[in-house]
Amino acid sequence: MKFIVLFAISTLFVSSSITSESYLGKWEITGGSVIEIYQNGKNFYGKIDKRASNPLSNFNGLDNKNPQEELRNRPLLGMNILNELKYEDGVLSGGTIYNADSGKTYTVKVWIDSDDINVCYIRAYKSFLFKTFIAKRIKSQKYIASDTK
Numbered sequence: 001m002k003f004i005v006l007f008a009i010s011t012l013f014v015s016s017s018i019t020s021e022s023y024l025g026k027w028e029i030t031g032g033s034v035i036e037i038y039q040n041g042k043n044f045y046g047k048i049d050k051r052a053s054n055p056l057s058n059f060n061g062l063d064n065k066n067p068q069e070e071l072r073n074r075p076l077l078g079m080n081i082l083n084e085l086k087y088e089d090g091v092l093s094g095g096t097i098y099n100a101d102s103g104k105t106y107t108v109k110v111w112i113d114s115d116d117i118n119v120c121y122i123r124a125y126k127s128f129l130f131k132t133f134i135a136k137r138i139k140s141q142k143y144i145a146s147d148t149k
Contacts, residue, residue, distance in 0.1 A: 050077075
């Protein structure tokens with residue numbers, strides 16, 4: 001019985017330590033791309049801060065696959081790919097993610113690992129199918145040092 005009570009209290013403590021501010025900052029996605037999550041009003045957004053060393057497509061750094069022809073010449077760096085997310089119960093959801101490699105937009109959910117607040121998961125949905133990406137928080141000094149190489 002003591003174990004159950006201690007487990008319940010520790011679970012409440014961990015989940016309550018993840019606030020909306022926990023999401024803010026730069027996150028490196030497996031593969032090397034970096035997105036910066038920021039808040040504007042009540043909504044959260046994520047913009048491309050650094051591209052992977054070996055991108056899958058868009059080698060010229062432009063949004064070549066965008067379905068809107070007039071947007072195909074915009075640079076990927078600085079472009080929002082996470083849009084209109086809302087914070088509720090420790091999770092960012094209700095928004096979309098844009099995949100510049102395909103030019104498609106998906107529903108998205110982002111959450112932080114309750115065991116490690118420096119790891120978050122980004123899950124893109126299409127109907128009942130989904131793909132989850134792992135991202136790790138970038139400490140400012142590490143990012144600056146790796147960006148100057």
